[in-house]
Amino acid sequence: MSSSDPLFNPLTVGDLEVRNRVWMAPLTRCRSLLPGHVPWQLNAAYYRERATGGLLFSEATEIAQEGRGYPGVPGLFTDAQVAGWRKVTAAVHESGGLIACQLWHVGRASHQAFQPGGKDPVAPSAIAAKGDVHLPDGSKAKYPTPRALAADELPGIVATYRTAAENAKAAGFDAVELHGANGYLIDEFLRNGANHRTDEYGGSVENRCRFPLMVIDALIDVWGKERVGIRVSPLGSFNDMTDSDPLPLYSHFFGELQKRGIAFLEIVGAIHGDDIDEDLMAKIDAAGREQFNGTLILNGGYTGDSAREAIASGKCDAITFGTPFLANPDLPRRLREGAELNESNPNTWYTRGAEGYVDYPSLDGGPVPTSD
Ligand SMILES: Cc1cc2nc3c(=O)[nH]c(=O)nc-3n(C[C@H](O)[C@H](O)[C@H](O)COP(=O)(O)O)c2cc1C
Known part of the structure; x- marks a missing residue:
């Protein structure tokens, strides 16, 4: 049924029928069960409350322990994690929603304290990100210099993404999104501030896209192109990211994604009031289109x-909302009715427990109705 409000026109995404265009952005909340980094009922309750979004993206989800860079974040590489995610996806489906899993390897945005055997984090090049990493004990440290991955290690990392994609299927997700944004492994290969390689994975635009596209191809193998997408942040500076000439890079990358026919492409612009070149951003968005x-x-x-x-x-087909969805479990209803929005509280973005997580009130104060 078509709606006069563009936010509430249904759309087909790959082979999924999505009921509106108010989608939930991936949001790391650090509230999985420790020590196993396992999703549990609390997480299921949080996603269930937000199931009226057209398509929900899960918080970034580690494909392996090597991909971890934050405390309390969930993984998708143990049986317990798969079982935990099943609780989440079941809760969303029971409420009539859809949920895609954001697959994550943080690359250099990690620390030996997170790595198996205390090894160095890995990245395309041995260049440390400027900035601080939050350690499991609550303290902070400078990002260490990562170890540059050898070319013959890359197929192994692709295989790890493939296994995580298979696990996402077993966990009941509806689709997968490759995390190609915000200074993590895929983004580090794409942008030449972090990628100084001189082999076939660095240098030219074609070479820098090679590894990300190998991962996309593996995800398509597992899921089919109709259920695969990617998130990118072409001008994002988070985690010390830069690129000398982003428009040709992303134009090429978007063209390669089109050749593969994947279902969706999510482009992140300015986040948290970042000062970005808006004209260039508009050109990159237009290149996406x-x-x-x-x-x-x-x-x-x-x-x-x-x-x-x-x-x-016609600039885009849907919008993902981050902080507004974090603070408003019934965001679609509020936007439809023009209701006021709760403000999100940054002090509880990454804390643990229910506070600041499942206690943002809906308009009625009670559970969010699932018919929106
Ligand atoms: C608490 C918090 C956690 C986030 N976690 C993720 C994440 O796991 N993966 C990701 O791609 N982006 C993450 N982001 C970025 C958001 O998805 C989004 O890009 C950002 O909040 C801008 O959207 P907004 O202006 O609607 O909030 C996070 C942002 C916040 C505030």
Whole structure:
């Protein structure tokens, strides 16, 4: 049924029928059960409350312990983690929602304290990110210099993504999103501030896209192209990321994604008030539209009205909301009714327990109705 409000027109994404265009962005919340990094009922309750979003993205989810860089984040490489995620996906499905898993390897944004055997984190090149890492004991340290991956190690990392994708299927997810944003492994290969390689995985735009596309191909093998997507943040500076010439890089990358026919591409713009070149960002978003025929999702600082405008003008097909969804479990209803929004409290973004997690009130104060 078509709606006069662009946010509430259903759309087909790959082979999924999605009921609206108010989607939940991936949000790390550090509340999995320790020591196994296992999702549990508390996480299921949080996602269930938000199931009226058209498509929910899970918080970034580690494909292996080597991919970990934050305390309390969930994984998808043990049987217990798969069983834990099943509780989450079942809760979302019972409420009529859909959920994609964001597959994550942090690359250099880690520390020996997270790594098996206290080894160095890995990255395309041995270049440390400027900034601090939050350690499991609550203290902070400078990001260490990572070890540059040898070319013959890369097929093994692709295989790890493949196994995680298989696990995502076993856990009942509806799709997978490759985390190619925010200064983690895939982004580190794409952008030449972090990738100084001189082999076939560095240098030219084609070479820098090679490893990310190998991973995409593995995800397609497991899921089929209709259920695979990727998130990128072409101008994001988080985790000390830069690129000398992003437009040709991403134009090429989007074209390669189109050749593979994946279902969706999510482009992150300015987040948390980042000062980015808006003209360049608009060109990259437009390149996404021109080069890629699947579902285009934009993210970063959208309100209900700016989201409506972006969709109505054809700039994109859907918007992912991060902090607004974090603080408003019934965000679709609030946007539909023009209701006021709860403010998100950054002090509880990454703490543990129910506070700041499942206690943001819905408009009625009770559970969020599932019919929205
Ligand atoms: C608490 C918090 C956790 C986040 N975790 C993730 C994550 O796991 N994966 C990711 O790609 N982006 C993550 N982000 C970025 C958001 O998905 C989103 O890009 C950002 O909040 C901007 O959207 P917004 O303006 O609608 O909030 C996170 C942001 C916040 C505030």
